[in-house]
Every structure is written in structure tokens, then in C-alpha cells.
Amino acid sequence: MKTFDIPAAPARATTARAGHFRYYILGLIFFVTVLNYADRATLSIAGTFVAKDLGLTAASLGIVFSAFGWAYAIGQIPGGWLLDRFGAKRVYGTSIVLWSLFTISQGTVSIFSTTASATIALFIMRFMLGLVEAPAFPGNARVVATWFPTSERGTASALFNSAQYLAVVIFTPLMAWLTHAFGWHHVFFFMGGLGLVAACIWFATMGDPKTHSRMSKDEFEFIAENGALVGLDTGVTKDRRRFTRREISTLFTSRMLWAIYIGQYCITALTYFFITWFPIYLVKERGMNIMTVGMVAALPAICGFSGGIIGGALSDYLIRRGFSVSFARKTPFMIGMVLATVVMAAPFAVSNTAVVIIMSLAFFGKGLGAIGWAVVADVAPREMTGLSGGVFNGIGNTAGIVTPIVIGFVVASTGSFDRALWFVGAHGIVAILAYGVLAGRFKRIELKV
Secondary structure (H helix, E strand, O other): OOOOOOOOOOOOOOHHHHOOHHHHHHHHHHHHHHHHHHHHHHHHHHHHHHHHHHOOOHHHHHHHHHHHHHHHHHHHHHHHHHHHHHOHHHHHHHHHHHHHHHHHHHOOHHHOOOHHHHHHHHHHHHHHHHHHHOOHHHHHHHHHHHHOOHHHHHHHHHHHHOHHHHHHHHHHHHHHHHHHHHOOHHHHHHHHHHHHHHHHHHHHHOOOOOOOOOOOHHHHHHHHHOOOOOOOOOOOOOOOOOOOHHHHHHHHHOHHHHHHHHHHHHHHHHHHHHHHHHHHHHHHOOOOOHHHHHHHOHHHHHHHHHHHHHHHHHHHHHHHOOOOHHHHHHHHHHHHHHHHHHHHHHHHOOOHHHHHHHHHHHHHHHHHOOOHHHHHHHHOOHHHHHHHHHHHHHHHOOHHHHHHHHHHHHHHHHOOOHHHHHHHHHHHHHHHHHHHHHOOOOOOOOOOO
């Protein structure tokens, strides 16, 4: 097996000379993350028809939506621990296989004869989907920390994080068409099948830069000398370090980390509105048909994707210009969260065009501010990148539990989405306070030996 030694000398190689295989790895996690988010969004696209066939109320549908969030949040810390213990290739690859199978299973829920049994079955299937998807984003952060130097990490993290928007752009119209042409069941069958194909590609391509057969020596030296945490997955099964309680407690006692966790919670609340209730809002509140929703929902997603790429690129540009990592990461986040709060103006919009413009601006801001994974890669203890990402995403994704339920009950009790949209937009204000007041200066946490 080919193995490189980690260089100790100062950085010498230029990006052009170093090579670019790391971008193929980034393309792989981007592709997988697109499918990951598309699988999460299947029920939001098919939700109106599923609810009609199964006899679900708005409150019941909100509870079913929340099933994913419960499991996803619960699974983050175990998922991060598994990544640190067994490496990204094995754990993430197995996750892809399992989430694809649970996506397929949701297409069979109508075999249950009563509304109660079908609702329970759908809740369990969504719960299991969330549980097995848990290693995905900590795995993405671990791969980026391993393969990318500090000055490229913001763009790389923003790109995989922006895959959620491209998932909507590509698959929302496709899933809407499948629902219209063949019935909602086929949405789940098609997306699950694509995931199984992605799993095969993952196992054939992923590896560690220190031992990967397609990694050049120049590129390895370039990333290693400039901040990439190379070698994290080399020999993980041979040297299974057990973290002490004191080391693990570091992840829960740092004021800086709690600010980052709160920021992630707020951004995730905006995300879950978009991938659960937003299409239903367009149908129920704005009177659009399912085919129109498939096209309209893609517009804010395109803006979110653009914002994500711009935010990551801006952050890395500021680092290359000599600004601190703290300033470079906070700047796009703060601007983005200001823009995200405009979602609160949607209830006052008279036309559907105005709604689309408001949502597009809000989700551009959400994308611009989605820099949290780069921050985690910058500040997490080197030895605990997977676990740190799991805690970060686990706390953040409790929003996936709270947001769908709150929106469901608000809509059920008021008959309107107005207060629900104010609730969603207020998260931008909380996020600004977290990064601006609570966080302090971002710096890597060193574990005490």
C-alpha cells in the first residue's frame, strides 16, 4: 500500500503544481449529500398526497415530519464516535446503504390498512431514516478536514453544505413529476435506488489521503503543510483510542462551542422549514398546484446554493488576505442571518411573486451564513473531529424535532402559516446574537494530555 510521510517543513508547493484529486473527493461527498437531502425531502413533496391517502391531519403530519429530526439528533454523537473509531469510508458508506433502504421502505406504507397503523409505520420509517443518516454531515466535515488545507476549507464545507439546495433544484421538480405521473410511492422507490448506486461509487472511490492510490506526493505535501488533518483514517481500526470523560466534557463546557451550536440550531430551523413545510405552505396557503410547487421551490434553492458558495469563497478569500479565521468565518454568517430574517415578511406579501422573492432572499442569506461546518473543522480537537461534528450537528438538529412540530400545531390551531413564518424568521436574530456576542474568538481547542 502506498503511504506518504507527513512533512514537517514549511509549505512550498503551489496549488497548481500540487494536483487536484482532493476536488474529486469533494465532488463525491457533494453528490452523496445531494441524494441525502433529496431523500429527506421526499415526504415534503409527496406529503399532501400521502396525507390524503392515509387520512393524516396537519398536526399528525408534523409529528411524522419530526420523526426524522428526533432520530437524526439522537444519532449524531454515536455517529461521530463511530467515524472517529472506524473511519469515514466504512461508517459513511454503510450509512448510505441503510438510508437508501429506509427511503424505499416508505413507499410501501400504504399496505397498512388503518390510518393509525400506517401513521405509526411511517413514523418508524422516518425515524430509522434519520438515525442511519446521522453520520453523513460529521462524515463530510471529517473528510474535508482530512483532505483540505485551512484556506480551502470554507469553500469545500460550503459546497457540500450547499448540496441541500441543489437537491431541491434537481429533485423537487423530478419528484413532483413522479408524484403527478405515477403516484407518490414511486418517489421513494426511485430515490432509494439512486442511493444504492451512490453507495457503490463511494466504496470504490473513498479513502485516506495518506494511503490513497490516486493521491500524488506533491498534493499530499501541499495539503499536509497547510492545515489538512491527514492520516485521520489511517489505522483507525488498529489504534482505537478511548476518549476520557474530561476530554469529552470539553465539547460541552466551551462557551465558543455553544455559540457555534446555537448558530447551527438556528440555521437548521430554517432548513427544516424548507424541506418539510415549505412546499405544503405553497399548496395550502398560496394555492399553488404540485407541478407549480416543484418549479417554484427550486428558485429559493438556487439562491441558497449561490449564497452558500459565495459565503464559503468569501470566508476563504478573507483568510488568504490575512484576516483572522474568526473574522473570516463570522462575516458571511452575520450578513447571511440578517438576510434570513426577511422570511418574517412573507405573511404580508400580496402576490405569489412577492413570496418567492422574499423566500429567495431569505434562503440566499441562509446559504451565505452556512459556514458552521468549516468553523467546526477549524476549532474542533484534532483527535475528535468526528465526535465534535456529531455534537455540533446533534444539538443543531434538535431544530428538526422542534420546528416541524411547532409549525404543524401553529397551522392546525390558527389555520394560517403567518405565526409559523415569524417563528422561523426569529431564528436569524438568535443566531446573530450567538456569533456576535457569545462566541468570542474562534481558535482550535487542544486536548490536555
